[in-house]
Amino acid sequence: MTSTPATHRIGFVSLGCPKATVDSEHILTQLRAEGYAISPSYDEADLVVINTCGFIDDAIDESLEAIDEALHENGKVIVTGCLGAKGDIVRQHFPNVLAVTGPHATHEVMEAVHEHLPPQHDPFIDLVPAQGIRLTPRHYAYLKISEGCNHRCTFCIIPDLRGDLVSRPVNEVLGEAERLVAAGVKELLVISQDTSAYGIDVRYRTEFWNGMPVKTRMTELCSALGSLGVWVRLHYVYPYPHVDEIIPLMADGKLLPYLDIPFQHASPRILKAMNRPAASAKSLQRIHEWRAICPELTLRSTFIVGFPGETEEDFEQLLDFLEQARLDRVGCFPYSAVEGARANQLPDPVDEDTKQERLQRFMEKQAVISSEKLSARIGSRQRVLVDAVGESGTVARSAADAPEIDGLVYIEEPSDAQPGDFLDVRIVATDEHDMWGSLSGQP
Numbered sequence: 001m002t003s004t005p006a007t008h009r010i011g012f013v014s015l016g017c018p019k020a021t022v023d024s025e026h027i028l029t030q031l032r033a034e035g036y037a038i039s040p041s042y043d044e045a046d047l048v049v050i051n052t053c054g055f056i057d058d059a060i061d062e063s064l065e066a067i068d069e070a071l072h073e074n075g076k077v078i079v080t081g082c083l084g085a086k087g088d089i090v091r092q093h094f095p096n097v098l099a100v101t102g103p104h105a106t107h108e109v110m111e112a113v114h115e116h117l118p119p120q121h122d123p124f125i126d127l128v129p130a131q132g133i134r135l136t137p138r139h140y141a142y143l144k145i146s147e148g149c150n151h152r153c154t155f156c157i158i159p160d161l162r163g164d165l166v167s168r169p170v171n172e173v174l175g176e177a178e179r180l181v182a183a184g185v186k187e188l189l190v191i192s193q194d195t196s197a198y199g200i201d202v203r204y205r206t207e208f209w210n211g212m213p214v215k216t217r218m219t220e221l222c223s224a225l226g227s228l229g230v231w232v233r234l235h236y237v238y239p240y241p242h243v244d245e246i247i248p249l250m251a252d253g254k255l256l257p258y259l260d261i262p263f264q265h266a267s268p269r270i271l272k273a274m275n276r277p278a279a280s281a282k283s284l285q286r287i288h289e290w291r292a293i294c295p296e297l298t299l300r301s302t303f304i305v306g307f308p309g310e311t312e313e314d315f316e317q318l319l320d321f322l323e324q325a326r327l328d329r330v331g332c333f334p335y336s337a338v339e340g341a342r343a344n345q346l347p348d349p350v351d352e353d354t355k356q357e358r359l360q361r362f363m364e365k366q367a368v369i370s371s372e373k374l375s376a377r378i379g380s381r382q383r384v385l386v387d388a389v390g391e392s393g394t395v396a397r398s399a400a401d402a403p404e405i406d407g408l409v410y411i412e413e414p415s416d417a418q419p420g421d422f423l424d425v426r427i428v429a430t431d432e433h434d435m436w437g438s439l440s441g442q443p
């Protein structure tokens, strides 16, 4: 038996949104592919990589605290992610970090790792699973289809951090999806900054997947993903006209009847000030048309209240929109200035008390709508995907519930289900967020 050199061990801290999680997975996969071990503690690590978030002040603080802790506990730290792209902020706070890169920078991170811990050729590199290293549970996975964004919303600095839209080739995305499904993934969560814009940058180039031509375009991608036999959920979709093409796929059961559309506001004046690519009147019409084709459709959205210049009249337009759109799942945030965003220069900022008061009125209205929509499901049969099993029962999600952001389905009866199993349940109770299901009376 030949001896091998001691394996270098890397500590890894992953912060931020699902897009950052996917970046972390790519870096971890590359680290393992090159024979580095992943250390669960600072003590045992030879160095630590921190994937940061730099979107809002709280996220910046959390990232800076994580860097501080890793420097204190370990001393050798490489910083990557959105905070790394924000000028010199990391170096100003911590001049002794080993390297700083922006987001989506696997190559640069690996170069920094190589500089401080040269790779050792390890015969076990082929032990890296084909689907790569993932941070999500085994039964669901994020599938990132593009990076960057061509829009310039005035409150957002993502295009400054991540650049313009760059779509991944559709054959590469579908190949990754197939490997994930082969590894046991039951739910694919399609993410990007703007899923409907997929392929615009490459003029919808045709690639070949399993010998078949497929365009780099949302409809064709969705149709191919729908053939893999697992749940496919779409996030960050803007209501461009071609979104209409995927609603029949949802009605046919090829995609989950679920759309995550960040509307952000409904007043045309505020949408213009935000530089958003949508107008509320058309959005309402589209929603009605989609629901006519696919009545099961769940709509999730996010909104900002208290954007600079928002008057009481603008805000009431937003409440009217909520009333008419009757969205299923809604997140709402009071406007908070992001360093470097153009919206900071807009006149007529809304004072904090008014922002909080509008937030409360918004949430009260939506809470009634969400609980009415959920209670309408009582008595229905739902297919659910099991996330966890414990002594007090089974925790699952329906087609209407994306992991971590939406509600859950609790099943209190004993069952031998495992995470990743599908169950058919009858909904027996609901509240504003969650549902309770029963296995009894299964066909």
Ligand code: SF4
Binding pocket: 149, 150, 151, 152, 153, 156, 157, 158, 159, 193, 194
């Ligand atoms: S669509 Fe607007 S909010 Fe979303 S990433 Fe692009 S610029 Fe930012």
